[in-house]
Amino acid sequence: EEKGMKFISMVNGATAAEKIAVIREHLASSPNYVGDYLADEPSAVQFDALGAYVKEYLAAFPDKEVYINLFPMYAATNRLGTKDYPEHIDQYLEKIPTKSMSFDYYGLIKNSTNVGSDFYTNLDIVRSKTLAARKPYWVITQAGKVGAGNRFPTEKEQRWTVWGNVALGSKGISYFVYWEVPWSAEERPNFMCEMVSNNGEKTDMYYWVSQINADMNTIGKALIKLNIFNHYIFGISKLNTKPTCMNKNKIF
Numbered sequence: 670e671e672k673g674m675k676f677i678s679m680v681n682g683a684t685a686a687e688k689i690a691v692i693r694e695h696l697a698s699s700p701n702y703v704g705d706y707l708a709d710e711p712s713a714v715q716f717d718a719l720g721a722y723v724k725e726y727l728a729a730f731p732d733k734e735v736y737i738n739l740f741p742m743y744a745a746t747n748r749l750g751t752k753d754y755p756e757h758i759d760q761y762l763e764k765i766p767t768k769s770m771s772f773d774y775y776g777l778i779k780n781s782t783n784v785g786s787d788f789y790t791n792l793d794i795v796r797s798k799t800l801a802a803r804k805p806y807w808v809i810t811q812a813g814k815v816g817a818g819n820r821f822p823t824e825k826e827q828r829w830t831v832w833g834n835v836a837l838g839s840k841g842i843s844y845f846v847y848w849e850v851p852w853s854a855e856e857r858p859n860f861m862c863e864m865v866s867n868n869g870e871k872t873d874m875y876y877w878v879s880q881i882n883a884d885m886n887t888i889g890k891a892l893i894k895l896n897i898f899n900h901y902i903f904g905i906s907k908l909n910t911k912p913t914c915m916n917k918n919k920i921f
Contacts, residue, residue: 677736679706685722689729697730704734710773711737713750713760720764727766737765738809739772742791755794762802770799773809773845777830779820788833796838800896807841808834812874813862815845821861824877831881835889838897842885844878 678696682688688705696702705726708719723735739761742754751757761770772795776785792808799806810830814821822830831842849863864875 673701675701675703677704677706677734678702685725688722689726692726693729697733702733704730704736706736708737710740710744710748712748713757715750716760716764720766723765723767734768736771737761737767739770741772741774741776742787742794743776743785754791755798758794758798762798762804767804769805769807769841770795771807771809771841771843775811775815775819775845777811777820777822777826779818781820792834792837796897796900800838805840806838807843808839809843809845810834811862812844812864812878813846813860815860815862817859822874824873827874827877828881831885835885835892836897837900840893 678692680688680691680696682691692705707722708715711719719737723737726735727733740749740754740757744754746752749757751760758770772791774785774788774791776788778785795806810827811819811822812827834842844864846862847864849865849867850860852860862874863872864878865871
């Protein structure tokens with residue numbers, strides 16, 4: 670608290686009432702507490718239960734937020750719990766009244782200079798649907814090697830990932846991951862993404878993200894007040910060899 674850093678919590682509890690009681694007793698009075706981290710990449714079959722909790726939580730703490738992070742569109746339909754990704758997003762927006770929406774996308778491909786071919790499609794689906802719902806969205810970006818099929822970003826790629834999302838309207842940027850995660854010996858070669866190791870050593874990614882955040886803190890004060898009504902994606906990028914030309918008009 671003395672550093673002024675805001676935080677969200679993850680509280681375990683058997684019932685919504687028990688969780689809310691713990692939050693009220695131990696967390697809600699802190700001026701730095703902003704909300705509850707409820708779920709990461711839930712299936713749509715969980716949306717009704719999650720929505721019920723969110724309603725109860727916001728009734729108790731109307732000035733706080735509940736954070737839920739959703740799958741990217743390359744997740745299998747059996748994990749999404751819907752026939753396709755647009756329906757997954759539609760059901761979330763219909764059933765879960767969070768004040769914002771978040772998703773992740775880790776698309777820098779191993780042994781390639783390409784990004785996942787559906788990067789902009791995913792972003793446009795989320796952007797258009799949250800814009801229609803008048804709900805801001807956040808993105809968790811790939812800040813390292815995240816899985817066997819990915820690779821570690823360069824500094825330029827990390828900046829592109831962040832500003833590409835901001836340019837299309839994202840109101841919040843997160844990074845996976847900050848602290849070193851205790852991966853198993855089998856998993857460790859596929860996950861090299863921490864900004865700070867467990868012994869406190871800062872990696873290159875730490876310094877790259879620090880500069881990106883400083884830039885966003887300056888420019889973002891203006892961008893956070895704006896809605897993106899039009900966006901254009903064109904040309905052939907070093908990150909994607911497929912030429913694209915998209916003109917989307919979204920006005921409310």
